[in-house]
Amino acid sequence: MPHHKLIARLLAVGPVSERDRDALRNMRYSVRNLADAEYAVRVGDRPSSCTIVLAGFLSRQRVVSDRMQISSFYLAGDMPDLPSLHLPVMDHDLCSVGPSTIALVKHSDVRAMLQESTGLLNAFWRETLIQGAVYREWVDNLGARQALPRVAHLICEIATRLEFVGLVEQNSFNCPLTQEDVANACGLSIVHVNRTIQELRRRGLIDWRGRTLELLQRQEFEEVAEFDAAYLHGLDRPHE
Template sequence: MPHRKLIARLQAVGGLSERDKLRLARMPYRVKSLADGEYAVREGDKPGSCIVVIEGFLARQRVVNDRNQISSFYLPGDMPDLPTLHLPIADCDLCSVGSSTIAAVPHSSLREMMAESPGLTHVFWRETLLQGAIYREWVENLGARQALGRLAHLLCELTTRMEFVGLADNGSFRIPLTQQDVADACGLSIVHVNRTIQELRGLGIIEWENHILTLLRADELQVVAEFSPEYLHELNPSRGSVSKAGLGF
């Protein structure tokens, strides 16, 4: 059910009343399964609905100077095209990374819910602001860090966001990314990505086998990445000290 991860995501970053949770649980939707590389939205589309990621990953991407550039990954619970409620033309492609499942919620239903609930209006607005904050962090990551820091930062962010929706188990989760996906997200070549992953493995900081990523020493990865989770704006940022799974929460 698409509302479960969406509620978990919005609860983590915005807070929800019981009545608003019920509204989300009752929202209409249409489920679609996507194969690896299949598009959910194409640049220039005029969507009449917003997507909720149920399973898997989506990537926001554009081709720039003949190179594919990924500018964000979207995880279960995320609504990657929420801005289309007010910006009707999609400005990027949304593509499935590995297989994924999405739900399309009509714009009309979302507008109706927000008209009934100032709380939902607030939390959806907050979610669009958080997407902007993540985007700015990615720009700074690409512009200011070397390869090791870029990759480490990406892994810290993905782990933290997976924790928000209960999909990271003791610092370990399934990550469908290929080395090409990482290269497109970090502005690196595949060869450079491979060397950087091997460096992190050699330091004993991560394990990454068969699409399962495990942070062995999350605190050290955080230092390499210069990672601070404040830009993700979780409402309960004090769940524990830095640990293998906690990343500072």
């Protein structure tokens, strides 16, 4: 059900009334399962629906100077293409990283829901603002940090965002990213990413086996990453 993680995501950063939660529970949707590297939408598409990530990861990406550049990852509860309500032509691809499941909600239904509720209108507007804050942090990460804190910062962000929707258990979570994905997100070569991850392992900061990533010394790891979660605007209280 698409509303579960979406409500958890919205509650992690602000209030959502019970009436608005009911509206999200009752929205119409279709479900689509994506294979690894399968596209949800492509550059130039004119989507008629908004996407909700139900499970797995999506990447926002496009080819720049013959190199694939990932500019964001979207996790369970995220709505990566909310701007398509007002910007009709996609200027980037949304691609599945590993297998994923998405829900599609027609633009007309989203607009009707927002017209009925200023609370949801504000919640979705807040989501677009937070996505903008995340994008600015990615620019800073790429432009100012060395490889080790750059990669560590990406991992810290993913862990924190997964915590918002209850998908981290004892600092361990499912992470389908390959070293190529990390390289494309961090502007590094695959060789450099491999060396960086090995260094993080050598320091005893992470254990990354297959699709499971565990943060072994969370506080020290965040210090290495120069990570401050303030830009994610999470609330310091538990949610449903």
